[in-house]
Amino acid sequence: MAKTIIPIGPYHPLQEEPEFFQLVVEGEKIVDAIANIGYNHRGIEKLSELKTFDQVAFVVERICGICSTSHPLAYVRAVEDILGNDCVVPERANYIRTIIAELERIHSHLLWIGLAGHFLGYNTVYMWAWKERETVLDIFEELSGNRNNYAMMRVGGVRRDFEEKSLAGVITRLNKLIDFVQMIKKAVLDDPVLHARLKGVGVLTKQDCIDYCALGPTARASGIANDVRKDDPYAAYDKVKWNVITQIEGDVFAKAVVRILETLESINIVIECMQKMPKGPIYDNVKDIPCGEGIGHIEAPRGECFHYVRSDGTNRPVRHKVRAPTYMNLPTYKEALIGETISDATIILAAIDPCYCCTERVTVIDANNKKNKTVYSQQDLIKLSQRKTEQIRAKLGAR
Amino acid sequence: MNREELLKSIKIKFKQSIKDFLDKSETRVYFEIDPKDIKELTEYLFMDIGARFNIASGIDTRFNIEIIYHFTIERLNLIISIRVKLDRDKPKVDSITPLIKGAEWIEREIHELIGVDFTGHPNLKRLLLSDDWPEGVYPLRADYKEWDKGAIRDRGV
Numbered sequence: 385m386a387k388t389i390i391p392i393g394p395y396h397p398l399q400e401e402p403e404f405f406q407l408v409v410e411g412e413k414i415v416d417a418i419a420n421i422g423y424n425h426r427g428i429e430k431l432s433e434l435k436t437f438d439q440v441a442f443v444v445e446r447i448c449g450i451c452s453t454s455h456p457l458a459y460v461r462a463v464e465d466i467l468g469n470d471c472v473v474p475e476r477a478n479y480i481r482t483i484i485a486e487l488e489r490i491h492s493h494l495l496w497i498g499l500a501g502h503f504l505g506y507n508t509v510y511m512w513a514w515k516e517r518e519t520v521l522d523i524f525e526e527l528s529g530n531r532n533n534y535a536m537m538r539v540g541g542v543r544r545d546f547e548e549k550s551l552a553g554v555i556t557r558l559n560k561l562i563d564f565v566q567m568i569k570k571a572v573l574d575d576p577v578l579h580a581r582l583k584g585v586g587v588l589t590k591q592d593c594i595d596y597c598a599l600g601p602t603a604r605a606s607g608i609a610n611d612v613r614k615d616d617p618y619a620a621y622d623k624v625k626w627n628v629i630t631q632i633e634g635d636v637f638a639k640a641v642v643r644i645l646e647t648l649e650s651i652n653i654v655i656e657c658m659q660k661m662p663k664g665p666i667y668d669n670v671k672d673i674p675c676g677e678g679i680g681h682i683e684a685p686r687g688e689c690f691h692y693v694r695s696d697g698t699n700r701p702v703r704h705k706v707r708a709p710t711y712m713n714l715p716t717y718k719e720a721l722i723g724e725t726i727s728d729a730t731i732i733l734a735a736i737d738p739c740y741c742c743t744e745r746v747t748v749i750d751a752n753n754k755k756n757k758t759v760y761s762q763q764d765l766i767k768l769s770q771r772k773t774e775q776i777r778a779k780l781g782a783r
Numbered sequence: 784m785n786r787e788e789l790l791k792s793i794k795i796k797f798k799q800s801i802k803d804f805l806d807k808s809e810t811r812v813y814f815e816i817d818p819k820d821i822k823e824l825t826e827y828l829f830m831d832i833g834a835r836f837n838i839a840s841g842i843d844t845r846f847n848i849e850i851i852y853h854f855t856i857e858r859l860n861l862i863i864s865i866r867v868k869l870d871r872d873k874p875k876v877d878s879i880t881p882l883i884k885g886a887e888w889i890e891r892e893i894h895e896l897i898g899v900d901f902t903g904h905p906n907l908k909r910l911l912l913s914d915d916w917p918e919g920v921y922p923l924r925a926d927y928k929e930w931d932k933g934a935i936r937d938r939g940v
Contacts, residue, residue: 422911430922468808597836597885610835615857616810679811679853679862681837692840692851705840712838712885 387415390726394423405717405733409726417721419714432704437463437539437673440701444691445533447706448739450495453488454684455706456537457481458691461618461680463539463673466695471670477541479661481619484528484536485682486650486657490561491520492685493643493650496737497568500640503730504581509571516564519557526550541667551658558651565651569644582637586720586732589634596716599709600687601642602736606634612683624656636735643737673699684709686737710739786859789832797824803866811862818867821852822877828854828863829883836883837862841893843925848874848899869899878904896923 387408394404402423408416428447432440444455464471473481494517501509521531527546528534536542572578593603603610611628613621629645631638677694687709694703713736720732784792790812794801803815816824828834837853848869855862869876878901880887890901891910898921901907909916921927 422909422913425911427922465808465811594835595884597883610857615855616860677813679864681855681862688837690837690853692838692853694842703840703842705838707838707889711888715885715888 386410392729394420401739403738405729407721407726407729412725412727414721414724414726414729417718419717421714429704429706433701436699437695437701440704441537441539442535444706445535445537447708449532450492450739451488451684451686451689452533453484453536454682454689455691455708457485457619458680458682458684458689459693459704460537460539461682462678462691462693463680463695465678465680466673466676466693467539467670467678470674471540472668473541474665474668475620475662476545476664477666478620479657480536480542480546480666482621482624483546483654483657483661484524484534484542485619486653487520487524487527489650489685490647490654491517491524492737493647494520496643496734497572497640497647500636500731500734503734504578506578509568512564512568516561519561523554523557526554538667539673540670541665543667545666546661555655555658558655562648562651565644565647569648572640572644579637582640582731583633583635585636585728586724586735587633587635588716588720590632592716592719593634596719597712598687598716599712600683600685601639601646602687602713602716604629605631605638605642607632610688612681612688616681618682620657620660621653623660624653626653636731639735673697686710686739687713708739710736714738784832786861789856789859789861793824793827796827800824810860811864813864813866815866815868818869818876821865821867822879822882824865825852825879825882828865832856834863836879836885839886839889839893841897841899841923843871843897843923845871845925847871848897850876850893850899852879874899875902876900877902878907880904895921897921898924 387410390407390409392405392407394402404420404423406418407414408418428443432443435443441456441459444459445452447455464473494513498510498513498517501507501513524534525531527550528536528544536544588598588602588606590606590608592598593606593608598606599610607630609628609630612618614628626649629642629649631641673695675695675697677692679690679692681688681690683689689709690707692703692705693701696702716736717733720735721729724732793814794804797816797820800817800820801814802817805813807813829836834854834856837855839850839852842849842851848871850867850869852865853862854865867876874897876899878890880890880901881903887904887906888910890904891907893899894901894907895909895912898919
């Protein structure tokens with residue numbers, strides 16, 4: 385049978401992020417798949433060499449809007465690794481870090497559950513999950529002042545303390561969220577239609593996960609019990625009780641189960657941390673970053689987030705390597721897609737919860753004049769944004 | 784195998800090629816080895832020990848090009864970083880992609896951003912940069928100039 389190539393992307397009205405897949409199909413069956421990335425590369429690693437150690441925490445926060453605390457946390461842990469014993473993160477700061485990181489996991493997993501439902505045409509789940517995700521974002525606003533990009537992490541601790549009076553209300557809301565997640569768990573795990581649709585689809589075997597070094601829920605759904613929170617406990621994860629969730633099937637259904645059960649674990653971690661949290665200072669004052677190199681890795685919602693920072697004794701990093709979890713998870717699409725039918729392609733690709741802004745980190749260049757000159761500087765972008773606002777205002781005024 | 788036994792076994796097995804060893808902390812160790820043995824050491828760590836390949840980071844130190852391969856051994860809670868130093872004029876090292884499929888993308892990235900030639904890589908084409916990016920211009924090299932002229936480029940010393 386003749387082979388046909390179906391291009392998906394890089395820009396498409398239905399895609400959230402730019403990515404380009406070429407699916408080689410015979411009839412309906414996928415026989416090969418090729419992925420191209422690089423449509424969203426912003427050169428963050430280069431940029432962070434020009435910023436001071438304090439500023440980099442804010443730069444890496446903007447790598448991704450969904451897991452916007454994972455990157456700063458991994459980065460500050462890398463810098464704390466350079467400092468070694470010179471820097472002791474206070475106990476309260478560790479608890480605050482845990483709470484923020486776990487709340488993020490809850491909202492990220494709820495976002496995925498919603499999107500997965502949407503891709504399957506099960507829009508009720510999408511509406512439910514995203515409605516309840518708002519609760520988490522509201523909690524974020526109350527605790528950190530921001531619904532996204534919380535700016536909580538700093539080298540040596542956290543930037544902002546929680547207000548005691550808001551904690552009780554947050555715990556009440558989280559308890560309500562547990563009821564909701566239990567409901568979703570029932571709705572998804574007991575639904576015969578979803579069983580029929582997702583079981584045995586896009587199977588990633590344990591050996592594939594090892595070969596591709598897959599991470600996070602993707603690996604845990606294939607029976608690899610790797611979780612940085614357990615393996616190399618950071619923040620306050622060794623002080624609270626929780627379980628690593630694993631499944632052995634490796635199909636899309638197993639990945640959904642892992643994420644739903646993990647959400648429940650995360651809610652419990654947050655509640656326990658809020659009850660146990662000691663009082664005290666929230667940061668250790670760090671003056672100079674000595675020469676050296678450090679590694680920080682944490683468990684982001686999608687898997688291990690890995691940062692390598694090297695300092696030469698000045699106030700800026702000489703090299704800062706960022707490795708987001710999707711970078712390792714995305715290449716597994718080959719094993720998961722080949723042999724499946726084209727109608728399953730969307731959900732299989734979505735099953736690893738890909739995050740392209742994390743995977744690619746360059747600048748907008750003018751492709752016509754070949755000179756690699758940046759087209760838009762920050763000032764230009766602000767100007768453009770202001771002009772657009774003016775236009776909208778004029779339009780509204782004219783009506 | 785515990786932490787000490789593992790480190791000892793590496794030291795004995797690759798006695799000839801280890802140039803430097805740093806026991807930084809309980810969870811982090813650094814080896815510097817001869818670039819020609821990277822494939823063997825990777826095979827030992829990945830296949831025999833069962834380490835997970837985290838990532839490689841390429842650095843231009845102005846004197847030479849360094850690549851650091853990070854491996855994690857979860858059951859020992861240990862990150863082993865293997866450093867190789869390459870000649871800056873013609874950086875060349877054996878590819879580890881034939882051993883670890885997960886290393887394909889990062890080697891392509893280091894190849895386009897720093898200009899290291901990975902011999903034996905099955906598909907050494909660009910990953911992130913666009914097709915019209917000029918050949919031989921590596922954005923993460925220390926002497927890379929044609930970037931943003933307005934940026935502050937002093938190192939703040």
